[in-house]
Every structure is written in C-alpha cells, then in structure tokens.
Amino acid sequence: MALAVPLIQGTNPEWALPKAHCSEYPGFGVQIAASKHWMAAKAAETIYKETSNVSELNLNCGCPIDLLYRQGQGSALLDQPSRLMRILRGMNASSGDIPVTVKIRTGTKDGKNTAKSLVERVLKEGDVAAITLHGRSRQQRYTREADWEYISEVGQVVKQWNDKKEEDKESSDTPRTFFVGNGDVFTHLDWHTAVDTDGIDSVMVARGALIKPWIFEEVEAGQYLDKSASERLDILKTYADFAIEHWGSDDYGVGLARRFMCEFLSFTHRYIPVGILERLPPKINERPPKWMGRNDMETLLASTDYKDWIKITELFLGKAGEDFQFIPKHKSNAYEQDR
Known part of the structure; x- marks a missing residue:
C-alpha cells in the first residue's frame, strides 16, 4: 500500500513500495490510499507510465488507521460513496491497461453494515475488476471474528450482478467482476470453506500468512503442517x-x-x-x-x-x-x- 501524494511527488521511500522482485509478477498489485480523485488518478497514471511489473491497482477503502481516516482516506471513503465513485472513475481513466480493484470493510461502525449497498453502487458505477471485502467494520479493527456470513451475502450481490450481465446480450462480452473475501483465514479449512461458498471467488490472506508463511503450502496439501x-x-x-x-x-x-x-x-x-x-x-x-x-x-x-x-x-x-x-x-x- 502506497500513499498517492508521496508517489506523485516522487518520494523515494514511497516509490520503493511499487517495486517488485521478478518472482512476484505477473500478479503484483499496488494499493493506493487517496482522499481525492485527482490524487488517485495522477498516482495511477504515474504507476502505469513508470512501472512494468504492476498487474493490479487497488483503491484502499479499508484502512482503519486514525491518521488516514481523519484525512479522508482509507475507510473514511466508506461513508463518502460519491467521492469513492469519482476516485474509481479517475483511476480507470488513468491506469491504461492495468485493471482497477477496490478493497472495503463492512462499514465504519459496528452493527451498521453498509458494504452491501456500497457494492451495488460500485458495480453500477465503479467499473472495477474485483471487489475485496474484509468482514469487519472500521470500529472493530481486529477485535472479534470476521463476519463471513455477511461476506457471503455481499458475494451473492456480486454473483447476481454477473449473472444478469451474462444474460444481457449487450454486456455479456464485458469481463465479470470477481469477489474476494478477507478476514481470519488461518488454515486450509478456512480457505476451502470460503472458496467453496457460492459467490466467493477467492480469498485474501493477510495476517495468516505473516504468522504462518507456509499457509499456502497447507492449502495446496489440504492438511495441517506441523513445522518444527x-x-x-x-x-x-x-x-x-x-x-x-x-x-x-x-x-x-x-x-x-x-x-x-x-x-x-x-x-x-x-x-x-x-x-x-x-x-x-x-x-x-x-x-x-x-x-x-x-x-x-x-x-x-x-x-x-x-x-x-x-x-x-x-x-x-x-x-x-x-x-x-x-x-x-x-x-x-x-x-x-x-x-
């Protein structure tokens, strides 16, 4: 994840982030944090022109950090859907052939899930290749377990959208939007349970891979690995x-x-x-x-x-x-x- 403004300014520490080892691409994605459409659009254009290893540009709408939130970045965009749509349109107009994706949370406050209605609007107006949903609100941070039941509900919204597009002769040739679930995936069972759920195309693994770097080896093997x-x-x-x-x-x-x-x-x-x-x-x-x-x-x-x-x-x-x-x-x- 990189901040849009330092990228535009050419700050060396920020430009170290979009760099990738040759073993990491294709498939290497860069996540952008921005509060205004011009920031995100200019950052997307710069990454498109100055790099050759980026396969995805993701808009960060999930970061709960107070500093970014107060600046209108990260999860603050969840409560500003019109601004979020402008940012996505700006990124799509500037990213060349790099697909644009978005990552969100269930909402900003506990008990007030807004992701479903937000995803419906993103599908209609955002033109994104994929949507990733972290099954917690901003207020939760990392407390309590991720809500995979709600993730599945939102996944059904995306599935129905894709099914409807396939039935429409005018839009059937446009790419489908992928839906990715995120939160608490720590074992091969968590992974397979999620991807076997109707509407969920894949899973994003974060802390699980930091705590247990061999988690993908476990997923492939379909069993627990007792590392000495x-x-x-x-x-x-x-x-x-x-x-x-x-x-x-x-x-x-x-x-x-x-x-x-x-x-x-x-x-x-x-x-x-x-x-x-x-x-x-x-x-x-x-x-x-x-x-x-x-x-x-x-x-x-x-x-x-x-x-x-x-x-x-x-x-x-x-x-x-x-x-x-x-x-x-x-x-x-x-x-x-x-x-």
Whole structure:
C-alpha cells in the first residue's frame, strides 16, 4: 500500500513500495490510499507510465488507521460513496491497461453494515475488476471474528450482478467482476470453506500468512503442517539472507534488516505448533496461556518479549548494537511496552 501524494511527488521511500522482485509478477498489485480523485488518478497514471511489473491497482477503502481516516482516506471513503465513485472513475481513466480493484470493510461502525449497498453502487458505477471485502467494520479493527456470513451475502450481490450481465446480450462480452473475501483465514479449512461458498471467488490472506508463511503450502496439501523449530529457523534464515542482499551488509543495512526481521517475528511468534495444540482448528485471534515448546528453540520462537526477538535476529545477523531499539508498530499483536 502506497500513499498517492508521496508517489506523485516522487518520494523515494514511497516509490520503493511499487517495486517488485521478478518472482512476484505477473500478479503484483499496488494499493493506493487517496482522499481525492485527482490524487488517485495522477498516482495511477504515474504507476502505469513508470512501472512494468504492476498487474493490479487497488483503491484502499479499508484502512482503519486514525491518521488516514481523519484525512479522508482509507475507510473514511466508506461513508463518502460519491467521492469513492469519482476516485474509481479517475483511476480507470488513468491506469491504461492495468485493471482497477477496490478493497472495503463492512462499514465504519459496528452493527451498521453498509458494504452491501456500497457494492451495488460500485458495480453500477465503479467499473472495477474485483471487489475485496474484509468482514469487519472500521470500529472493530481486529477485535472479534470476521463476519463471513455477511461476506457471503455481499458475494451473492456480486454473483447476481454477473449473472444478469451474462444474460444481457449487450454486456455479456464485458469481463465479470470477481469477489474476494478477507478476514481470519488461518488454515486450509478456512480457505476451502470460503472458496467453496457460492459467490466467493477467492480469498485474501493477510495476517495468516505473516504468522504462518507456509499457509499456502497447507492449502495446496489440504492438511495441517506441523513445522518444527528447525524448519521455522530455515525460513528466518532465508528472510535474513534476502534482507542483507537487499539492504547491504554494512551497519546501516544490517540495522534495517534487523528491524524488519523483528517486525516479522512480532507476527511469527504467535504460531502454535499443531503437534501441541489441545484442539483443532486454531483461531487467529485466540491468545493461549503461556506454553512450553517441545524444545528450547520452539519455546524461544514463541516468546512475546521483543528482547527475545532481537536475540533470534542475532543468530543470523550478529550481535545487536547497544543503541539498537525496537518497538513493534502492529497493535494487533496485543503487545504492551515495558514501563
């Protein structure tokens, strides 16, 4: 996800985001956050002209962060459908042959779902290739489970729209709009249950893949995979190797690699090995009591203490300097700072 204005201004850190490794495309998408149609249109035009690896331009209408919300970006657009439509039209007019998609939430407030009526309007006016629905409101953030029943209801709206288009001789040759569900997909069962639901074409996996990077391997295998501590260390080693290759092996590069690796560990520590679970399936939002692994390394990898995360990075990146500090930025990890 990139902010439209810094992209237009040519800010280097923002332009690092639309870059992709050759293994990531085709299929690499860029999500744009914008509050006005001219911002999104200009950003879409710039990405179309200046990149060759982008397969999708997505409008962010789901980010719950207060800063973006107050600026009229992200989930603030859910309550401003006319502005949202203008933004989508502007992006479509400027994106060349890159398809435009949109990601939304159920609404901004609990108990007041607005996604269904919004999707109906997007289908009529937005001309999008796909709609992704995160099954929570902005107010919920990541509390409580995603509402897949409501996601399915909205999926039926999209399916009926597609069916109606196919029956219409004048519009039958236009591409169908795909519908993607999002929220709490953490196992192969979650994935297959969702995609086997009528009206849901596919699933977006976010935190599930950060906590358990092999989730797609599980989906393909159709079973739980009990990754050992040594296998998980191999994943971290690969991450560290790529980080050093990207940022360099000098002090600055190693410092960046360590910081991003700690961010990665702020998610991966939440994985509980299948072999020691009391019951299946695991739920992404559950916080079990403190547990012991099957060996010391497995216990260390599950530590909620950021100091232990730094220790783990030292296995691959060497001793951290005394001036290295780390505070996780993802509040969804239920992390509390030492006082």
